[in-house]
Amino acid sequence: MLPEYRSRRSCLAVPGSSPRFLDKARGLPADEVFLDLEDAVAPAAKDAARGNVVAALNGGGWGGKLMAVRVNDATTRWAYRDVAEVVTAAGRGLDVIVLPKVTGPGHVTWLDLLLGQIEQGTGDEAGRIGIEAQIEDARGLAGVDEIAAASPRLRALVFGPADFMASIGMRSQRVGAQPAGYVGSDAYHYPLLRILVAARAHGLAAIDGPYPAIGDLGGLAEAAASTAALGYDGKWVLHPTQIDVVNRAFSPSQDDYERAELVLDAYRYYTTEHHRGAVMLGDEMIDEASRKLALVTAAQGRAAGLRRTQRFEPAPDGSAGA
Numbered sequence: 001m002l003p004e005y006r007s008r009r010s011c012l013a014v015p016g017s018s019p020r021f022l023d024k025a026r027g028l029p030a031d032e033v034f035l036d037l038e039d040a041v042a043p044a045a046k047d048a049a050r051g052n053v054v055a056a057l058n059g060g061g062w063g064g065k066l067m068a069v070r071v072n073d074a075t076t077r078w079a080y081r082d083v084a085e086v087v088t089a090a091g092r093g094l095d096v097i098v099l100p101k102v103t104g105p106g107h108v109t110w111l112d113l114l115l116g117q118i119e120q121g122t123g124d125e126a127g128r129i130g131i132e133a134q135i136e137d138a139r140g141l142a143g144v145d146e147i148a149a150a151s152p153r154l155r156a157l158v159f160g161p162a163d164f165m166a167s168i169g170m171r172s173q174r175v176g177a178q179p180a181g182y183v184g185s186d187a188y189h190y191p192l193l194r195i196l197v198a199a200r201a202h203g204l205a206a207i208d209g210p211y212p213a214i215g216d217l218g219g220l221a222e223a224a225a226s227t228a229a230l231g232y233d234g235k236w237v238l239h240p241t242q243i244d245v246v247n248r249a250f251s252p253s254q255d256d257y258e259r260a261e262l263v264l265d266a267y268r269y270y271t272t273e274h275h276r277g278a279v280m281l282g283d284e285m286i287d288e289a290s291r292k293l294a295l296v297t298a299a300q301g302r303a304a305g306l307r308r309t310q311r312f313e314p315a316p317d318g319s320a321g322a
């Protein structure tokens, strides 16, 4: 997982119909930016938006961000042209396609094949462009395991709360917030955990969807902290003011990051130098499972720009010192 891990703490939505917003997004500190051709763009503006998105990708200046385009869903008349025009003209500036409203594995297979055809035509590296699949209705959630297994291009599953709420009939207009009257603790727990398990079972990232109440940064912080604690990699943001809140929520703490780096060093040292699979690090027993957890936290911390202040020192008596 480590060499391929790309930080997706904040994934910023930018409407493809607005050259001004596309330009402004370059300088913002989001880990991923997705240029939207779907629900943020009116039907009459879809054709022009493709041109804006191609120009924005080819214009460069994105500073190492993970670059994505959200195309229209596979059942629409726009989808094949979104993919063909953007990837043919600007595929080299693109890391992933966000595919919305995925209701079964066939949608992902369609996109995988189409990308392969375009790559043959352009001579670009086969299979480099990834796919993030949005799970945002009852059918998509029911088929999430097959969807997660549908293509080696898949990088992430993304929860789409607004469309999902509409699909299941949740009685609330406040997307991402708890519906009034619900007596359970978290109305989103089931889809969030279901998507997370399917993602992890196939080695994919899991991303939570938007919190559209832009003025409610407290509510956003609470929602982001909750999905971060559950295990999600990041969350969508719709406005520049949401980015820092979400980046903070999905960054490991300095202590957790330091600890993860120490676990990796200690485990590497004792398994190779002493051929031991379980050792004490301070007062905690660590083993292969600890290493796996530590790999993720260390990678997230490095991606978030955290720096180590402690070095691993093996204890002279052969036990692992911290």
Ligand code: GLV
Pocket (backbone or CB within 6 Å): 100, 134, 136, 159, 160, 161, 162, 163, 164, 209, 210
């Ligand atoms: C995002 O696409 C959502 O439907 O919430």
Ligand code: MG
Pocket (backbone or CB within 6 Å): 039, 100, 136, 160, 162, 163
């Ligand atoms: Mg949606």
